[in-house]
Amino acid sequence: MSRRRPKPFVALFLFAACVMTLAKSQETKPDQRATSTAAPRVINIWPGVAPGSEQWKQKESTLGSGPMQHIVNVSTPTVTAYLPDPAKATGTAVIIAPGGGFIFLGTDTHEVAEWLAARGIAGFVLKYRTAQLEGQNETQLNQAGGARFGAQIRNYALIAEDGKYALDDGIQAIKVVRAHAAEWGLSPNRVVFMGFSAGGMITEYTAIQPDVSARPNYAAPIYGAYFPTVPPIPKDVPPFFVEMAEDDNLAGSQIIKFYDALKAAGYKPELHLYEHGGHGWSMRKQGTTSDHWLDEFYWWLETHGLTKPSK
Template sequence: MRRAVLGAAGGIVLMLVVAGPAAAQVVNLWPGVAPGSEGWTQEEKTYENTPVGTVIQNVATPTLTAYLPDPARATGTGVIIAPGGYFVALAISLEGDDVARWLQERGIAAFVLKYRILEKRQEGVPGPMNMDSVGRYGMADGIQAVKVVRRHAAEWGVSPDRVGVLGFSAGGMVAGATLLQADSAARPNFAAMIYGGPFGAMPDIPPALPPIFMAWAQDDAVALAPVVRFYDALRSAGHRPEAHIFSAGGHGFGMRRQGTSSDRWIDAFYGWMETGGFTRAANPPR
C-alpha cells in the first residue's frame, strides 16, 4: 500500500491511499490531536488474515477512508461505515472496506470510519466493561464524521441531506450516538445498526428521528439482548424502525457468507435505501 499526502485544509490532512486498481482518500477527522486523547501514546497495529479478516487495534488517530463511486453512477448518497470490535479492535475489512466497496459499486459514496479504541494490553477478549465510558471516544468520532462528510460534500459528490451512518456491533453504538445526539441538525439523514446499538445505559430517545434500519440474528450470543432492548425503546418512543431478524447468522457476520439468511442483510439494507429514495441519483452541490 502506498500513501501520498495531498494537502491540508483547516488542519485536516488528506492522503491518497493506492491499493490495487482503485484509490481512496484518507481524511483525518480532527485538526491536530483528537480531543480527549491528547496523552495517548499507543501504537496502532494491523493484523491481516485473522478469522474476521483484517483487524486494527490501538487506534489513536481517527480517520475516514472515502470510497467514491464512478461519477457516471454516483447517486449523491453517502454512507459512513463504523466497524465493530468491542471498542478494543476494528474488524476493518469484514465490517468496513468490504461493505464500502459493495456500496461504491452501486453508486453510493462510502466512508469507512476508523474511530478511536482502547489500547489492547492483553490477549483474548477483555471482561465486562463500561461501554458508555470506553465508547465515548468512538461515539465522538462518529458525530464528527458526519460533520466532515457534509463539509466535503461538494468535493465528494455527496448531497449534505443524504448522509447516512451504518454501524456494526460496537460500531452500531457509534451509529446510535450520531442518531440520538441532542443536536438534531447534526444527525445523519438515516442510520442503520447491524447487531449493534447502545450497549450501555439506554439514551433518551428523541421524538423526531431520521429513518432507521436494524438487522440481527436470533442466534446472536453476544448482542441479542441489548439490540432487542434498543428496538423496543425505539418502538415505545413512537418510531417504526425497519427490522430484519434472521433465523441464523450469529454475531459479527458482516460480509461473511455462511449459507444463512443473514448473508442477505446488505440486500435488505439496499432495498430499504431504495424505498427511501437514497439509491436514486440526486443533484449534489457544486
C-alpha cells in the same frame, strides 16, 4: 447475558471469537467485486490531535493477516473514502463504523464500502478511536484485548468508557462528510450512518445525540452492540434500519430493547430478524438468510429514494 465472572481464558476465547466473526469473507459474488474508479482516500477527521487523546502513548498496530486482520490502539481517527464513478453517483453517502467492542476494529467494512461504491453510493469507512492496550507484541496485545473484553462483560459501564471517544468520532465523521459534500458530489441531506456491533452503538448514539443538525439523515445499526442502559429517545430521530439474528447471544436482547424504545417513542424502525446468523457475520457467508443483509439494506435505501441521483 450472564454477569458471572468469566475465567481469564474464557474472556480471551470470547475476544478471539469476536475477531473471527468480524473477519473478512473470502466469498463474494462476481458483481460484488466491482470497485469505485477513484482510489480510496484517507482523511483525518480532526485537525491535529483528536481532542481527549493528547496524552495517548500506545502505537496503532494492525494484527493478524487475511481474514483475521484487526487494528488496535487507534488514536488518529480517519475516514477512508470510496467514491463512485461520477457517471453512477447518486449523491448518497454511507459512513460505515466497524465492530470490535471498542477494543479493536475489523477490516471487513472496506468490502461493504466497495460494494456500495460500485452501485453509485459513496462509502466512508470510519476508523474510530479504541481502548488503549499495553503490549510489546501481537500476543501481548491480543491478551490485553481479551482481558478488556472480559472486563466489559463483568461491568457494562466499561463499554461506555471504552467507547467515549469513538462516539465523538462518529459525530465528527458526519460533520466532515457534510463539509466536503460539494467536493465529493454528495447531498448533505443524504448521509446514512451504518455500524456493526460496537459500530452499531456509535450509529445509534449519533442518531439520538442532542445536536439535531449533526445527526445522520438515516441510521442502520447492524447487530448493534448493547447499551448499559437504553437512553431516552428524543424527537426528530432519523429513519432506522435494524438487523439482527434470533441466535445473537451477545447483543440480541439489548438490540430488541432499543428497537422497542424507538417504537414506544412513536417511530417505525424497519427490523430484519433472521432465524440464524449469530453475531458479527458482516460479509461472511454462513448459508443463512442473513447472508443477504446487504441486499436488503440496499432495497431499504431504494425505498427512500437514495439509490437514484438526487435532484
